[in-house]
Amino acid sequence: MTKRLAVIAGDGIGPEVVREALVTLAAVEDVFHPGIQVEHLPYGADHYLRTGETIPAAEMQRLGSDFDAILVGALGDPRVPGNEHARDILLGMRFQLDLFVNERPARLIDERLTPLKGKTPRDLDLIVFRENTEGLYVSVGGTFKQGTPDEIAIAEELNTRKGVERIVRYAFAWATGHGKTRVTMADKANAIPAHQLWRRVFDEVGREHPNIQRDTRYIDAMAMDLVRTPESFQVIVTGNLFGDILSDLASILVGGLGLAPSANRHPGRVTMYEPVHGSAPQLAGKDVANPMAAILTLAIMLDDLGVHEGARVVEQAVYDAITSGIGTADVGGTMGTRAVGEWIGRRVRRGSAAK
Numbered sequence: 001m002t003k004r005l006a007v008i009a010g011d012g013i014g015p016e017v018v019r020e021a022l023v024t025l026a027a028v029e030d031v032f033h034p035g036i037q038v039e040h041l042p043y044g045a046d047h048y049l050r051t052g053e054t055i056p057a058a059e060m061q062r063l064g065s066d067f068d069a070i071l072v073g074a075l076g077d078p079r080v081p082g083n084e085h086a087r088d089i090l091l092g093m094r095f096q097l098d099l100f101v102n103e104r105p106a107r108l109i110d111e112r113l114t115p116l117k118g119k120t121p122r123d124l125d126l127i128v129f130r131e132n133t134e135g136l137y138v139s140v141g142g143t144f145k146q147g148t149p150d151e152i153a154i155a156e157e158l159n160t161r162k163g164v165e166r167i168v169r170y171a172f173a174w175a176t177g178h179g180k181t182r183v184t185m186a187d188k189a190n191a192i193p194a195h196q197l198w199r200r201v202f203d204e205v206g207r208e209h210p211n212i213q214r215d216t217r218y219i220d221a222m223a224m225d226l227v228r229t230p231e232s233f234q235v236i237v238t239g240n241l242f243g244d245i246l247s248d249l250a251s252i253l254v255g256g257l258g259l260a261p262s263a264n265r266h267p268g269r270v271t272m273y274e275p276v277h278g279s280a281p282q283l284a285g286k287d288v289a290n291p292m293a294a295i296l297t298l299a300i301m302l303d304d305l306g307v308h309e310g311a312r313v314v315e316q317a318v319y320d321a322i323t324s325g326i327g328t329a330d331v332g333g334t335m336g337t338r339a340v341g342e343w344i345g346r347r348v349r350r351g352s353a354a355k
C-alpha cells in the first residue's frame with residue numbers, strides 16, 4: 001500500500017541533508033519496496049522572501065490530513081532575522097497539528113565519538129521526551145517601550161495539566177513498552193513553584209507503573225549529572241525549553257548534532273520527522289554537513305511506517321560508516337555530505353543483499 005511523505009527541505013543545510021536521506025530512501029525502496037511516495041513542498045526562507053508567504057493555512061491542514069509522514073530538513077535563515085517563516089512552519093506544525101511529543105534519542109555508536117573519558121556505548125543510550133506544544137514557546141507575552149532604557153520583555157511559561165500529563169504518560173508508556181526500568185523528570189520546582197504541577201503529575205502517573213523507578217531532578221543538577229553519570233539515565237521527560245537544551249547536551253555526548261535524529265508525534269496523527277540540528281548557515285552550500293542525523297531520522301520514520309527491516313538496515317549502515325571511519329569532519333571523517341550519503345545508500349543495498 002502506498003504511503004505519502006511530505007518533504008520540507010527548508011533552509012541552509014536542510015536541503016543538503018534531506019537529499020541524502022532521500023538517497024537512502026531510494027535504496028530502501030529498491031530493496032524493500034515500501035511504496036513511499038514523496039511530495040516536495042517549497043516552504044522555507046527562499047519561498048518566503050520571494051512570495052511573502054510562510055505556509056498557507058490550507059497547506060498546514062493538508063499536512064495533517066493527506067500524509068502518512070512529514071520529513072523536515074531545518075528552518076532558519078539570516079536573511080529573515082525575525083525567523084517568522086520558521087516559526088510559522090516549524091512551530092506551526094508542532095502547535096497546529098498538536099505534535100506534543102518531541103522524541104530525541106541519544107545513543108553512542110562508537111566510543112571515540114564521546115567527549116566523556118572512559119564512557120562506552122553501554123553508558124550512553126537514552127531518550128529525551130520533550131513537551132512540544134507549551135512552556136516558554138507559546139509566544140504569550142511581548143515587549144513594551146522597545147528600544148528605550150525602560151524596555152520590558154515578558155515571556156510567559158504555559159504549563160497545563162493536560163499538557164504535562166500527556167507527555168508524562170507517553171514517557172512512562174514508552175519506558176514500559178521498551179523494557180526500561182527508570183524514568184527521570186527534570187524541572188526547576190525549587191525556584192519556579194508552577195513546576196510543582198510536573199512533580200505531582202509525574203508522581204501520580206508514575207505510581208501506575210510500579211515496575212518503573214521514578215527519579216526527579218532539578219534542571220541544573222540534571223545537566224551536571226548527564227555529563228557526570230550518563231549511565232544513570234534511560235528515559236528523560238521534561239518541558240519544552242529544558243528538553244531543547246538537554247537534548248542538545250545529550251547529542252554532544254554521543255557525537256554531536258550531526259548524529260541526532262528526532263520525531264514530533266501525536267499518537268494517531270501524522271508524525272513530523274527532523275534532525276535535531278538547525279540550518280547551520282555557515283556550513284550551507286559547502287558539502288560539509290553531516291547527513292547522518294537526517295538519515296537516522298529516516299530510520300525512525302521507516303520503523304513507524306512498518307518498514308522495520310529497512311529501518312534496521314539503514315541504522316546498521318550508519319553504524320558501519322562510523323565504525324569504518326566514514327563520515328564528515330564533525331565525526332572525524334574526511335568525506336563530503338554527498339559522498340557519505342552515497343556510501344550509506346550503497347551500504348543499504350549491499351547490507352540487505354548479504355542477508
Ligand SMILES: NC(=O)c1ccc[n+]([C@@H]2O[C@H](COP(=O)([O-])OP(=O)(O)OC[C@H]3O[C@@H](n4cnc5c(N)ncnc54)[C@H](O)[C@@H]3O)[C@@H](O)[C@H]2O)c1
Nearest residue numbers: 074075076077257258276277278279280281283289290330
Ligand atoms: N529544527 C530546526 O529547524 C532548527 C533547530 C535549531 C536551530 N534552527 C535554526 O537554525 C539556524 C542556525 O542555528 P544554530 O547555529 O543555533 O544551530 P545549528 O544546529 O544550525 O548549528 C549548531 C552547531 O552545530 C553544527 N551543526 C549543526 N548541524 C550539523 C550537521 N548536520 N553537520 C555538522 N555540523 C552541524 C553547526 O555548524 C553549529 O556549529 C537558526 O536560524 C536557528 O533558528 C532550526
